Amino acid sequence: MVQSIIFILVSVAALGYAFWQFRQVYLNIQLGKEETVEGPVAERWKNMFLVAMGQKKMFKRIIPAVLHLMLYVAFVFTQIELLEIFIDGIFGVHRFFAEPLGGLYTFIISTIEILSVLAFVATLIFLIRRNILFIPRFNKPEMTGWPKLDANLILIFELILLLCIFTMNGTDEVLQRLDPAHYPDTHLAITGWLGPMIFGGLEQGTLEVLERIGWWGHIIMVFVFLNYLPKSKHLHILLAFPNTWYARLKPKGEMINMPEIMNEVKTMMGLGDPDAPEPDMNAELPEFGANDIFEMSRIDLLGAYSCTECGRCTSVCPANITGKKLSPRKIVMDVRDRSEQVGANIRSGNAEFAKDASQPVSADNYDDGKNLWDFITREEIHACTTCNACVEACPVLINPLEMIMKLRRHEILTEAAGPQDWLPLFNSIENQQRAWSVGTSRTAWAEE
Amino acid sequence: MTVKTMAQFAAENKIPEILFWVGCAGSFDDRAQKVTRAFAEILTSAGIEFAVLGDEEACTGDPARRAGNEFLFQMTALQNIETLNMYGVKKMVTACPHCFNTIKNEYPALGGHYDIVHHTQLLQELIDNGRIKMTGGGEFKGRRITYHDSCYLGRANGIYEAPRDVLQSLDTQLVEMKRSKTNGLCCGAGGAQMWKEDEPGDKRINMERVEEALGTGADVIAVNCPFCLTMMSDGVTAKEGGAMVYDLSELIVGGMAK
């Protein structure tokens, strides 16, 4: 009874706080601009099914793919067990499904156990890869501090969770064998023999306490994990699904058109719609491109929150490979960190973040004197060759290039800045309709 | 070599089979001009009646757009679309994957709808349907060739096989680099990098790629893009040789029955 009440209280608190946190993430993503979702919906479901659920892109690198798959499958399957934990917890019963399901129960929980062993092994190997083996993509400048700790913490959480599961099942197995039998027989595949091996011979009282520690430890780790997710790169286990669904379906080479500029140029060239309203010359000059998250699209921000920080993008980036400062992963992480910052500032209600101090701070009335350039340097975005390697590499279909191009557009169109080297290029295209101011005729090649 | 412009065809009230979009590099870069000539020669010997726009052609706007200069892109792109639509152009071919990508994927949103192929696709078609015949000999027979995927033909447009099929017809020994097809490494020129100094780093991108290409032991590096051609040639020169860099059409000209 007491346990049930505690369980219900803990659950409500944990789920409530998690819900609040997820809502903040959702609201932060909404700070971005809306983007029309184009292309066949069937294609979107297919992407989500193959890439998020089927982990298709992971299989470009087989070792991490297999290890990650072990964790992923174990994670998905353990969720089945949660249902029982909730029923047991609320009603104060023990292994509610064991008797009604009988052999099937043994089968399901045994499967979870086997997967858990695999997950345990995978987690250990991941910890070794992260901390002992030198894998370049885990050791870039953006992977120090919190991102590094984050990666390790989650692996440690995973280990604790698995240890709790095995303690819970193992002691249960021993208690089943006591006379008089405590619990219904389950004969689980792993703890059926591992349990007696480790816990056999312990006092009944000790076993009962250990069983409770395992049970409570398990569910508490689940709650911790749930509340930790929104602060962590592990948010990808949820957001990978919407992110792969929303991923742009256009060819990778196609840059998003800017109709506002197209229409203006058409009018300039006399190609415009003659019935179009006269442009308002006194209107405030619009901002082109993005120097902050407000001008990024929601798809970009969703991507930023979905990032696994795996660094596959950076490890194939030609600029990064040759020692330039650009790292597409860092760009994506910066966009996320800036979204977090803006979201927290707006929530604080602090008037110092309001553009117009007489009005309450909001997404439309926001100015903290910062923008993405406080996170990302010009040097980084100038190094991009638009090669799309990062886009191709991303296991959850994030598009770092789109973010880079929006920054470049802002720099050139809104700030009239950018690399000096490009001025001759621009002049040449503008005045001579060609990319270089050299040569005479466009048919000179035929005259030899 | 005589080439006819769209204007000349129009004056004769004729429509050519295809418009050859030459591009800025193919028009003005010395090395890329050779590729343009080679490809024009192939078209001629395949009996294809083609036209060029000549001085009515303008930059597609790819480097401007990728530098972030959307205004300039729109200006030059809309001008091209006006010209192309005026002549009623439908079918096009180009030897530049940047022009190809822009016209194929970006002009439609601006009102320009054309059926454009990259020259490696057309070459494959001409070989497959026998409009050009390979001698089976030629100067590249039996040589070790490695093929460098350009980003704008490869990842941007998913064309990996057509150029490889074309190379197969040369009876050469095709060796792949470790980073090829979807994993191909950029030559370093895209995104308007061609027009600017590198950002500070340890190495130039083209050197990284050339080292990989030379590492295959190939003595020919085949490319499909005038910018890759420049970058890879510069890299090979900096390495003091070891391989020749050619565009696919140059290789075909060397191996086809004339």
Ligand code: SF4
């Ligand atoms: S598109 Fe830019 S950021 Fe992405 S891999 Fe290529 S050079 Fe790097």
Ligand code: SF4
């Ligand atoms: S953007 Fe994609 S590839 Fe890059 S670190 Fe994030 S999840 Fe990995």
